Each structure stands twice: as structure tokens, then as C-alpha cells.
Amino acid sequence: MKKLIAEFIGTAVLVTLGCGTAMLVGCNAANGGGYILTALAFGLVIVGMAYCVGNISGCHINPAVSLGVLMSGGMTVKEFIGYVVAQCLGALAGAGLLAAIFGLGDVTDMTGGFGSNGLAGVGGSVVAGLLVEIVLTFIFVMTILGVTSKKAGHGSFGGLVIGLTLTLVHILGIGLTGTSVNPARSIGPAIVAAITGNSDPIACVWVFIVGPLVGAALAAVVYKYLENEKNA
Numbered sequence: 001m002k003k004l005i006a007e008f009i010g011t012a013v014l015v016t017l018g019c020g021t022a023m024l025v026g027c028n029a030a031n032g033g034g035y036i037l038t039a040l041a042f043g044l045v046i047v048g049m050a051y052c053v054g055n056i057s058g059c060h061i062n063p064a065v066s067l068g069v070l071m072s073g074g075m076t077v078k079e080f081i082g083y084v085v086a087q088c089l090g091a092l093a094g095a096g097l098l099a100a101i102f103g104l105g106d107v108t109d110m111t112g113g114f115g116s117n118g119l120a121g122v123g124g125s126v127v128a129g130l131l132v133e134i135v136l137t138f139i140f141v142m143t144i145l146g147v148t149s150k151k152a153g154h155g156s157f158g159g160l161v162i163g164l165t166l167t168l169v170h171i172l173g174i175g176l177t178g179t180s181v182n183p184a185r186s187i188g189p190a191i192v193a194a195i196t197g198n199s200d201p202i203a204c205v206w207v208f209i210v211g212p213l214v215g216a217a218l219a220a221v222v223y224k225y226l227e228n229e230k231n232a
Contacts, residue, residue: 004082006053008090010061013049015094015188018042019115023102026110027174034110035174042179043167050159058148059159062182063087064216068141071220084184091188099192114189116201117178117208126207129177133211134218136169137181141219149227180208181215 021041025034050059058074060066063084070080095114102109122128143165147158166181173179180186186208190201 003057003079004086006057006059007061007083007086008093010049010053010057010059011087011090011184011188012094012097014042014045014061014182015091015115015185016097017045018185019095019111019189020098020101022115022174022178023098023109023111024107027115027178035171038174039167039170039179042170043163043165045163046166047159047163050162054159057083061087061090061184062212063184064137064182064212065141065144067213068145068216068220068223071217072145072224087184088187091184092191093188095188095192098189099196111178113193113198113201114196115178116189116193117180117186117205118201119177119204119207121174121176121178126204129204129207130211130214132173132176133180133208134215136173136179137212137215138219138222140165140169140181141216142223145219145223177208181212183209183212 018038018041022034022038025037027034027038046059046061049061053059053061058069060069060083066075066080066083066087069075070077075083098114101107102114119125119129122132144162147161169181170179173181186205190205193200194202
């Protein structure tokens, strides 16, 4: 239960600070500084949470990461299901907190949907959106599996490396899909946006569930193959 609480808290913080930053600074091509700030917000949250709850739950705070760990033999199916539920609930809590803050404070949401992901940057193309999310998640999860491998020997620097990698994939992905690489991060804001009257994000949220999960699965398969070859 403590692991699930840690995942809930971590994902809630990720959505609150990451999506909250996006809501404040905007994520449009005319405001490149907003890209960097949002990318840094998501990356720094991972760094902070890695050293906060990493020793409790592993700081997945992302169903795609949990899938990669599951396929690598790092957790059971039961644990995986529990993690995913906790992560999605945490994302909903984080998005709900943003709705309260921005609503009560009468602050303009520059993204128009609580930092939800979308396909506007790829011209509305579902195929392009899926490809972006698969590739970016593949890179992110491959990094996580490598850094957390018992043979890696990265020690206390693992959280920093993972956070910087998330920042990197956001720098490219924000202008294309808003960068998900995390189904829970996409589900929470999309549901809250729909509840508050903006149903656009919920219509394409499946792209940001399928894409990251496929990317994570590919990363797990490829990393396992490479690691086995190394050990052969």
C-alpha cells in the first residue's frame, strides 16, 4: 500500500507541476520559452520525485514505465495493475487540483485544456501522433531500464539522468503532441478538461495511451535482447 501511495503522490505532483507550468506559459510555436520551461518542469519533477519516493516505489509514476519494468521481470502483474490504478488516480487528483487553482484564482489556461495532449502539432494526424509517442517513449523507457539495471552502476545519479532524458524528449515532443510518454499524465487532464466543458482532449486521448505503451513494450524487448547479448 505504501508503494501505491507513493505512486499516487508522485503522479499527482507530476501533473500539478508539469501540466500547471504548461498552462501558465503556454505551448505554442510563437513562445519557444514556454517549451523549455515546460520541458524543465516535467524533467525536474522526475528528479525530485526520484529522490523522494524512488526508494519506496521505484518512482515509476507512469504506466508505460511500469509496463517496461513488468516486461523486464521487475514486478508482478498484480503489482503492475495496482501501480497503474494509483498513477491514474494521482493524475486525476493533480488535474483536479489545477482546476481548483486556476478556477478559483481566475487564471488563464494558456493550453486550453489543463495541459492535455493533442494532435495539432502534427496536423491532426493520428499516425504521426502515435509515431511520435512511440519513439519518444521508447527512448525514455530504454534510458530508465539502462540506468536502473543492476549492472549499470549509476548509483545516486540515476534520478538525474532520467529527469534530464524526460526534459530532452519534451523539447522535441511539446510542439508535436504536447509530449505524453505517460498514459496517466494524459488521462487525468483530458478527463478534467471534459468535465469542465472541453471534450477535445478526450477524443484523442487513446493515442496517448496506446503510443506510450507500445513504445515501452518495444523498449523492454530491445533492452532485454541487448542486455542478454552483452551477458552472453
